């Protein structure tokens with residue numbers, strides 16, 4: 519069959535790059551598809567180097583739902599890899615029809631990841647994404663049942679591979695052979711595989727449950743986080759760039775997301791000394807005088823005034839006019855332990 523077209527799930531990582539190469543080498547026309555999520559931002563550079571068209575799909579709220587409650591559970595951290603792949607493949611299947619591709623391929627390698635790439639997991643992914651026989655894994659194809667593309671001779675199974683396991687040596691050797699030098703790290707920098715980010719996300723889901731918004735999640739990527747109550751937390755900027763972003767968050771809430779009904783951020787800054795921007799976020803406006811004082815003390819602790827006895831800290835809200843000042847003692851490190859997330 520001439521001009522066989524394949525849609526390849528492309529993350530910019532080595533495995534999906536090799537999957538593309540293996541198909542292109544067979545004369546198959548490849549179209550790439552990649553997904554950005556609140557937790558990933560895959561590189562598109564690799565697709566340019568491979569000279570393939572790349573469709574980018576942005577996933578937001580609907581993706582968040584599967585992260586909150588994945589049918590097949592989480593991996594080592596908050597990564598719901600099986601559900602994530604099913605979700606992306608379902609979207610890819612819709613696009614497959616649009617571009618007239620005959621099948622979908624991925625860079626999955628049998629046994630490379632403990633949960634999502636075991637044989638039964640690969641089978642579940644194929645079944646639940648409604649792609650039976652249409653999902654080719656070129657790197658491990660010889661260890662898996664033949665797909666329609668192989669049976670019909672669109673793809674030569676003999677030229678596909680039998681890689682399995684966690685060692686990446688075979689892929690590295692192949693990359694060398696193909697002259698591939700640029701690719702992303704495994705998992706494409708997915709924040710859901712990061713233990714520190716996962717701890718903060720778990721705290722958010724536990725406390726806010728269904729009220730967790732994309733804005734709450736974006737905020738997890740910035741600063742030090744402290745929990746005061748299920749609906750109240752503090753975020754302290756760690757450097758100038760984060761301070762700037764925290765200032766923007768308040769404006770963002772007001773102007774773009776219109777989240778004021780749920781979120782009223784109060785910002786804090788030490789007067790007369792360099793120091794961080796701190797956000798006190800109380801969902802539903804549930805902020806007490808005690809919360810205000812604690813946040814001011816934290817802000818003082820992370821400022822250049824941390825050795826002072828008393829420090830003036832100003833604070834202001836998006837809905838309250840003008841700034842107010844609290845005079846507080848910087849919080850002691852021993853007091854931080856119980857509230858740090």
Ligand code: SF4
Nearest residue numbers: 597598599602705708
């Ligand atoms: S590592 Fe992240 S992006 Fe990749 S499959 Fe798992 S959850 Fe999805």
